[in-house]
Amino acid sequence: MVSRRSFLQASAGTMAAGAMFSPLGMRSARAATPFKPIELPYAFDALEPFIDARTMEIHYGKHYAGYIEKLNAAVAANPELEGMRPAALVAKWKSLPEAAQTAVRNNGGGMVNHSFFWKVMGPNAGGKPKGKVAEMIGAQLGGFDKFKADFAAAAGSRFGSGWAWLVAKGDQLQIVSTPNQDSPLTMGLRPLLGIDVWEHAYYLKYQNRRADYIDAWWNVVNWDQVEENAKSAMG
Template sequence: MTMFELPELPYAYNALEPVMDEATLHFHHDKHHATYTANLNRALESHPELAEKSIRYLIAHLNLLPEDIRGAVRNNGGGYFNHALFWDMMAPEGSTSFGGPVAGQIEKDFGSFEEFKKKFSAAAVSQFGSGWAWLVWNKDHLEVLSTANQDNPLTEGKKPLLALDVWEHAYYLQYQNRRPDFVEAFFRIINWDYVNELFEDAKKSRKCGAAE
């Protein structure tokens, strides 16, 4: 059975400071992401027929999975995949900047970067309890949405381009109950280079009719 592995962070644990401190990254990556990884592998042990399936396939086709592991894959597979995206969607402050094809699409679909930021921030701040805020590509346009727990837009056929984890473990050590401050600070460490890569891939797969 192919086992999913905990990906290493693409930067040092202190590289996102002062926006996200070293203690939070250790706790978030080494504990929470590691637990989702272990639980996902445990859930899949009883179904070797799924050994060759990618995590994108599993998340996008939850309704096709065996019922006895569907919930575990939704929660733990979602946690594994969402966090793997999340780490790459961030970069040290000042290392990337807003621009490229996705910038043009944001201006087209939202009117301006500021309008997009308002919508994305509102989705993150207003998400009740645990969940995520997302920028997604939906067929031919961008959308902002939020999901509960570890759900992912792939299950709705939408392609994630940018995500913000608003579970308390993502920010509470540093920001306590000040989620709006965390959301505002997040915009300083977005990896726009990676967002553009995901945007180009999303458009390409749509044109080619590629399956996940």
């Protein structure tokens, strides 16, 4: 059990550690609450025909908004969390007061994961990576075709709800999957790319055909953003 006193004693270290996660909103020492959703960088129908407008509308306006609402409620009920950014909360959820842990893990994870997810997709996207990411995938993951197959396998084999990720640990790339709304940040990993494989991300269009959704999703991957994520993660 984590007491409120021990959390307050440790929070300064948590805030300092959070400064390294700038793409996920962890650079600043303090954050304004209540938290708000990021603005979706494209229209709901911009990812058609690969991801349908109705799915995007519900996913962003209901699921994502719901995670943020519940995270704000958890912070309001635990004032010592005020000023911490969502990604910092998620990265250190196990060290938070016990009363806040589950809400931050689930709803903070939902906020952080989706805020990231919206940005790694876009219209007129897809294709293959270039630059640093392309070089590292070639050198470390066996080339783009093998990476794509392995990433799709990680996403497709995730039992129930969760995510698949391309992450960096230092200058090494890995493919990992996480259950529910768990974030790679909790494992000390920096996400470069991620796909949501909760059914709410695809069921209206693809029903139980998760593999079809994953195959279509590659057409909306914003590799320019993935490259920016890599530069931020690895310098």
